[in-house]
Amino acid sequence: MTRSHDRVLRERAAAVIPGGMYGHQAVGLLPDDYPQFFSRAEGAHIWDADGKRYLDLMCAYGPNLFGYGQPEIDAAYVRQLGLGDTLTGPTELMVRLAEEMTLLVSHADWAMFCKNGTDATTMALMTARAHTRRKTIVRAKGAYHGAAPWCTPRPAGTTDTDRAHQIFCDYNDVASLEAAVAQAGDDLAAIFAAPFKHDAFIDQAAPDPAYARRCRELADQTGALLIVDDVRAGLRMARDCSWSVVGVEPDLSTWGKCIANGHPISALLGSEKARKGAASIYVTGSFWYQAAPMAAALETLRLVRTTDYLERLSAMGERLSAGLTERAAAAGFGLRCTGPGQMPLYLFDDDPDLRKGFFFVSQMLQRGVYLHPWHNMFLCAAMTEADIDAVLNAAEDSLAALKREAGGLAPVAKLAFLAGGQR
Amino acid sequence: MTRSHDRVLRERAAAVIPGGMYGHQAVGLLPDDYPQFFSRAEGAHIWDADGKRYLDLMCAYGPNLFGYGQPEIDAAYVRQLGLGDTLTGPTELMVRLAEEMTLLVSHADWAMFCKNGTDATTMALMTARAHTRRKTIVRAKGAYHGAAPWCTPRPAGTTDTDRAHQIFCDYNDVASLEAAVAQAGDDLAAIFAAPFKHDAFIDQAAPDPAYARRCRELADQTGALLIVDDVRAGLRMARDCSWSVVGVEPDLSTWGKCIANGHPISALLGSEKARKGAASIYVTGSFWYQAAPMAAALETLRLVRTTDYLERLSAMGERLSAGLTERAAAAGFGLRCTGPGQMPLYLFDDDPDLRKGFFFVSQMLQRGVYLHPWHNMFLCAAMTEADIDAVLNAAEDSLAALKREAGGLAPVAKLAFLAGGQR
Numbered sequence: 087m088t089r090s091h092d093r094v095l096r097e098r099a100a101a102v103i104p105g106g107m108y109g110h111q112a113v114g115l116l117p118d119d120y121p122q123f124f125s126r127a128e129g130a131h132i133w134d135a136d137g138k139r140y141l142d143l144m145c146a147y148g149p150n151l152f153g154y155g156q157p158e159i160d161a162a163y164v165r166q167l168g169l170g171d172t173l174t175g176p177t178e179l180m181v182r183l184a185e186e187m188t189l190l191v192s193h194a195d196w197a198m199f200c201k202n203g204t205d206a207t208t209m210a211l212m213t214a215r216a217h218t219r220r221k222t223i224v225r226a227k228g229a230y231h232g233a234a235p236w237c238t239p240r241p242a243g244t245t246d247t248d249r250a251h252q253i254f255c256d257y258n259d260v261a262s263l264e265a266a267v268a269q270a271g272d273d274l275a276a277i278f279a280a281p282f283k284h285d286a287f288i289d290q291a292a293p294d295p296a297y298a299r300r301c302r303e304l305a306d307q308t309g310a311l312l313i314v315d316d317v318r319a320g321l322r323m324a325r326d327c328s329w330s331v332v333g334v335e336p337d338l339s340t341w342g343k344c345i346a347n348g349h350p351i352s353a354l355l356g357s358e359k360a361r362k363g364a365a366s367i368y369v370t371g372s373f374w375y376q377a378a379p380m381a382a383a384l385e386t387l388r389l390v391r392t393t394d395y396l397e398r399l400s401a402m403g404e405r406l407s408a409g410l411t412e413r414a415a416a417a418g419f420g421l422r423c424t425g426p427g428q429m430p431l432y433l434f435d436d437d438p439d440l441r442k443g444f445f446f447v448s449q450m451l452q453r454g455v456y457l458h459p460w461h462n463m464f465l466c467a468a469m470t471e472a473d474i475d476a477v478l479n480a481a482e483d484s485l486a487a488l489k490r491e492a493g494g495l496a497p498v499a500k501l502a503f504l505a506g507g508q509r
Numbered sequence: 510m511t512r513s514h515d516r517v518l519r520e521r522a523a524a525v526i527p528g529g530m531y532g533h534q535a536v537g538l539l540p541d542d543y544p545q546f547f548s549r550a551e552g553a554h555i556w557d558a559d560g561k562r563y564l565d566l567m568c569a570y571g572p573n574l575f576g577y578g579q580p581e582i583d584a585a586y587v588r589q590l591g592l593g594d595t596l597t598g599p600t601e602l603m604v605r606l607a608e609e610m611t612l613l614v615s616h617a618d619w620a621m622f623c624k625n626g627t628d629a630t631t632m633a634l635m636t637a638r639a640h641t642r643r644k645t646i647v648r649a650k651g652a653y654h655g656a657a658p659w660c661t662p663r664p665a666g667t668t669d670t671d672r673a674h675q676i677f678c679d680y681n682d683v684a685s686l687e688a689a690v691a692q693a694g695d696d697l698a699a700i701f702a703a704p705f706k707h708d709a710f711i712d713q714a715a716p717d718p719a720y721a722r723r724c725r726e727l728a729d730q731t732g733a734l735l736i737v738d739d740v741r742a743g744l745r746m747a748r749d750c751s752w753s754v755v756g757v758e759p760d761l762s763t764w765g766k767c768i769a770n771g772h773p774i775s776a777l778l779g780s781e782k783a784r785k786g787a788a789s790i791y792v793t794g795s796f797w798y799q800a801a802p803m804a805a806a807l808e809t810l811r812l813v814r815t816t817d818y819l820e821r822l823s824a825m826g827e828r829l830s831a832g833l834t835e836r837a838a839a840a841g842f843g844l845r846c847t848g849p850g851q852m853p854l855y856l857f858d859d860d861p862d863l864r865k866g867f868f869f870v871s872q873m874l875q876r877g878v879y880l881h882p883w884h885n886m887f888l889c890a891a892m893t894e895a896d897i898d899a900v901l902n903a904a905e906d907s908l909a910a911l912k913r914e915a916g917g918l919a920p921v922a923k924l925a926f927l928a929g930g931q932r
């Protein structure tokens with residue numbers, strides 16, 4: 087039997103990469119038939135290392151907003167690369183991009199650019215601590231804010247001191263927020279907030295406007311800064327900070343992933359109040375001043391301003407969630423499609439170790455649709471109504487297969503930790 | 510009087526970027542006539558925002574190894590960009606690059622890729638702590654290992670706990686190294702080492718082989734890991750880890766800056782012993798699996814293996830340091846050209862606040878040569894013998910001007926902290 091190219095690559099990777107792969111793109115917690123390696127991408131589609139094509143509802147875990155290889159954005163990148171990219175100093179593009187982002191995002195008066203989303207959240211933390219000369223942050227249990235020692239979800243290799251001065255509350259729970267802020271006493275530097283609840287493995291939830299407003303009030307009362315971590319959701323919820331939809335402006339917001347449609351750049355945006363604190367910290371990176379990703383970001387922002395991408399994403403996402411819920415119900419399953427339609431998460435009822443979910447997404451994969459069984463997904467503007475139809479059609483067949491097999495599904499050993507309620 | 514475009518950009522930047530600029534590419538501690546913004550680059554040259562051209566001895570603070578816009582490397586980047594770059598998973602290129610880097614670097618059995626040099630040093634720290642289940646690291650005072658809270662040179666915005674479990678020694682001082690290791694007791698996780706002393710503001714120094722060997726012995730005796738931070742010097746000292754020149758192999762080495770000739774990628778390399786620790790940490794980033802920088806890195810490594818770039822850089826650098834020392838002496842100045850010729854630092858004798866150095870580099874700038882007055886510089890393989898001659902000729906004129914003006918130079922207010930011996 088011929089091994090797939092993906093299997094050959096996995097064996098080679100096992101020799102030269104610890105654990106064979108690391109981070110969010112390791113497929114260790116996905117169904118066994120999911121490919122680890124890809125070969126190319128175009129628009130809304132991706133090809134695995136064996137040449138099989140999928141409609142990709144992960145969009146690179148967010149960076150793909152306008153389609154893989156979007157011609158105008160990539161042309162802007164390549165044009166700037168020919169002029170100069172990583173230089174001995176920044177170019178005019180850095181000023182223009184800071185101007186454009188502060189024009190787009192209501193609360194923002196200034197911008198700092200970096201590479202990782204984690205760079206931006208760490209800079210937000212440092213800015214808040216420098217601004218307040220205090221240490222403690224309040225943040226929601228289970229919310230992902232990056233993979234630095236202070237916030238990485240798995241504590242291996244970190245120390246208790248790395249993770250000191252953090253108090254956790256429950257997202258959307260005003261009483262627990264108030265208790266956490268009270269516990270911080272006079273040492274509260276910042277309240278960190280995800281724009282909505284987009285934790286892995288559980289239903290997503292929209293921000294309760296009362297919770298968001300209370301975050302703002304408590305920050306104002308204590309002199310702490312309010313930080314919205316928009317790395318994952320930014321530009322998919324609004325042409326502004328994602329909490330603009332609930333009418334709350336933070337002091338700092340963090341951005342990344344799709345702001346240059348997959349080219350490497352992230353950003354910390356801040357209001358006037360936080361400028362001095364931001365200017366006092368020393369943060370930098372070898373590639374933070376790169377001009378080509380800034381050219382790509384400017385072109386991405388032009389498309390954000392001048393196209394109806396957001397309305398289309400939202401409408402397609404709602405149709406997809408509604409259509410899947412309906413087809414699942416028709417097949418006798420409860421399928422919870424949570425979160426905004428353009429960043430959905432699909433979980434089956436009565437499926438604690440995700441065996442139904444795993445079977446369903448494997449069936450979808452066989453039918454050319456790449457879904458994620460436990461992480462929120464992302465739609466991109468290169469998707470069409472025909473693509474949504476294709477997902478719904480594939481789902482009908484996959485749900486029929488699930489109905490036939492549901493009684494005999496084996497437990498998902500690799501997700502056994504879910505039954506224990508821990509991760 | 511017409512303001513320069515650079516001044517106009519600085520004013521616009523002051524409005525939308527905290528402090529006008531941040532990090533290592535802010536020119537606040539450079540002479541006032543140094544440009545903040547650049548417009549393009551080619552080979553060994555860079556153009557400022559006003560169109561003035563310089564031979565660039567900073568090489569983007571290191572990333573430019575084979576010349577700005579090196580055609581084969583950039584073509585590899587652009588070709589891969591057309592196929593796919595930031596995707597829902599890695600491509601085969603990630604495996605190939607890990608294979609190539611572990612072939613090139615003697616101590617390395619595995620590789621992990623990231624974006625910032627600081628990502629790599631932080632992953633090294635986490636790997637050592639995970640491997641040893643201990644906390645304390647020993648590192649040299651004044652050595653730069655990145656700009657995360659645990660290591661950024663300016664503590665604003667950090668807490669004492671961020672910087673806990675670190676003991677400092679003096680580079681190349683075996684007794685101080687031994688004392689630091691003794692102080693760590695049974696909690697030593699790692700000894701962090703720069704490949705040579707390349708701190709800012711002071712003379713550089715080669716690694717004392719006895720010091721390097723003692724680092725290795727002490728790591729072995731205590732079960733700690735030895736980490737060489739090759740982010741800045743990697744591939745400019747050797748076609749291997751930079752401590753190969755003193756015959757010492759670390760357990761972990763960190764790489765970045767020039768490994769893709771300016772395209773954004775960095776790496777942690779490790780030996781078999783450290784593999785399990787590395788596999789246990791959770792680190793990731795939105796753009797870490799980008800395929801295009803990996804294509805550029807593979808092409809860069811091909812040039813590393815198949816050209817005499819290293820011998821040429823070294824020979825040009827030695828000729829430059831010797832020529833400058835000689836011309837300075839002829840003009841009556843002691844000029845200390847320290848460090849490897851291809852990564853030199855030039856400091857005048859009897860110049861505590863760098864007023865001679867500032868005057869000299871400003872004169873050189875006027876003559877089309879971009880030097881740094883207090884940070885090590887970098888040569889690139891696009892430089893020619895004629896470029897070295899041009900630097901030496903410009904230096905002769907600049908030294909003559911310095912001789913005329915030396916008696917009346919004003920103090921450099923912005924470097925007054927140097928006189929206090931602090932930074």
